[in-house]
Amino acid sequence: MRIKIDTKERFKVVTILEPVLTARLAAEFLEILKKGHEADSSSAESFTHLVVVMSEVQEIEKETSTSLASIQQEFYAQHHSFVYCGLQPSVEAALSQAGVYEMMNITPTESEAWDILQMEEIERELLNDSEEKE
Numbered sequence: 001m002r003i004k005i006d007t008k009e010r011f012k013v014v015t016i017l018e019p020v021l022t023a024r025l026a027a028e029f030l031e032i033l034k035k036g037h038e039a040d041s042s043s044a045e046s047f048t049h050l051v052v053v054m055s056e057v058q059e060i061e062k063e064t065s066t067s068l069a070s071i072q073q074e075f076y077a078q079h080h081s082f083v084y085c086g087l088q089p090s091v092e093a094a095l096s097q098a099g100v101y102e103m104m105n106i107t108p109t110e111s112e113a114w115d116i117l118q119m120e121e122i123e124r125e126l127l128n129d130s131e132e133k134e
Helices: 023-038 062-077 089-097 110-133
Strands: 003-007 012-016 050-053 082-085
Touching: 012 023, 023 062, 050 110, 062 082, 062 089, 082 110
Parallel strands: 012 050, 050 082
Antiparallel strands: 003 012
16 A cells, blocks of 8 residues: 655654555555554654545545544544545545545645644643643
8 A cells, every 4th residue: 555654743644645445455554554553652653643635545445434434533532633634525425425424534635634633632731631620
């Protein structure tokens, strides 16, 4: 699977470079994300907060839709941010048909995805401060 990983100050940007995201490629991608998510947070391989750019993906298989939604939910269950961006209309339609589009965190642009990550980080800090005061 062809992907590009850019490390930013507080998160990583993973760009999928495949035009068709088959179930096999999605499984490979999810394995990469799970390994990164489970890695020691101080290691370079760690994925704590993530933006996934899908602008190159023109088509996804039906089984892939639920996999993409589930990995995002795993990140959020660990209080980590995860945002998809740059989805093509055909990919959005496939996610809608699978019934997962509404439960996913999706933005039109990478810049908007970064904004969401920053807002979620501020929210986590505020919640941690209020819990410490109680």
